[in-house]
Amino acid sequence: MNKIRVSAVSYTNTKPFAYGLKHAGAFLDKIELSYDIPSDCATKLINNQVDIGLVPVAALLNIPNYEIVSDYCIGSVGAVNSVFIFSDKPAEEIRSVRLDKQSRTSNNLAKVLLKNYWKVQVKFVEDGTADAFVEIGDRTFGKTDKYPFVYDMGEEWMKFTGLPFAFAVWASNKPLDKNFIKEFNEVLKFGVEHRAEALKELEPRSDFDLEDYLLHKLDYPLTAEKRQAITKFHHLIESL
Numbered sequence: 001m002n003k004i005r006v007s008a009v010s011y012t013n014t015k016p017f018a019y020g021l022k023h024a025g026a027f028l029d030k031i032e033l034s035y036d037i038p039s040d041c042a043t044k045l046i047n048n049q050v051d052i053g054l055v056p057v058a059a060l061l062n063i064p065n066y067e068i069v070s071d072y073c074i075g076s077v078g079a080v081n082s083v084f085i086f087s088d089k090p091a092e093e094i095r096s097v098r099l100d101k102q103s104r105t106s107n108n109l110a111k112v113l114l115k116n117y118w119k120v121q122v123k124f125v126e127d128g129t130a131d132a133f134v135e136i137g138d139r140t141f142g143k144t145d146k147y148p149f150v151y152d153m154g155e156e157w158m159k160f161t162g163l164p165f166a167f168a169v170w171a172s173n174k175p176l177d178k179n180f181i182k183e184f185n186e187v188l189k190f191g192v193e194h195r196a197e198a199l200k201e202l203e204p205r206s207d208f209d210l211e212d213y214l215l216h217k218l219d220y221p222l223t224a225e226k227r228q229a230i231t232k233f234h235h236l237i238e239s240l
């Protein structure tokens with residue numbers, strides 16, 4: 001049987017899933033696993049270089065016939081503590097934002113929030129200086145006291161919509177074997193349920209609370225409300 005090609009995110013937020021995969025025994029023979037930055041997970045799934053990815057939800061819009069294959073995601077109920085707009089100015093005064101090349105979801109989330117929540121017209125740039133910038137993942141750890149204005153986009157989305165959020169979901173670009181998907185989900189579930197053990201394998205940091213992040217800020221179940229958030233977010237992206 002051909003191996004199922006899987007692209008997971010190479011950030012700390014994925015350590016519980018990685019823990020599950022590491023302890024998956026014989027199931028590991030069925031997959032070819034890579035760890036990639038989110039923008040590469042998206043590109044690989046769009047270009048059919050993998051069969052399943054932990055893909056930024058914004059990228060689902062570019063995958064015809066995608067299927068969400070798991071009830072787990074990278075999500076939060078309010079603040080997530082690793083998806084930020086760092087700014088020199090209060091949100092209402094921001095006129096230019098530099099996007100994060102590793103992101104697909106949070107770049108779009110910044111656009112959605114600036115337009116619809118803060119109601120400002122902003123120029124978005126890939127490089128160079130700007131009033132503010134989007135940053136995601138481990139690179140944000142320890143930075144929240146380094147900028148005059150700091151917006152956690154999980155928290156701001158919740159204030160805007162009253163909903164939790166899913167930043168990335170496990171999705172396929174083709175229908176896959178039902179039994180495989182069932183086994184894959186059991187592996188992910190094991191990881192999420194053992195995230196306290198996954199935490200013990202991480203190098204402690206003095207500038208960031210990894211325990212609070214993995215056990216409380218990140219919220220892994222892909223609930224009905226998070227699915228509702230994805231639908232709403234997709235509509236908002238389409239009307240940008």
Ligand SMILES: C=C(O[C@@H]1C=C(C(=O)O)C=C[C@H]1O)C(=O)O
Pocket residue numbers: 009011013038039055056057074080082083102103104105106107136137138167168
């Ligand atoms: C919570 C996070 O969620 C993520 C944000 C993503 C994005 O902006 O495209 C994609 C995958 C996740 O890693 C994070 O990276 O910190």
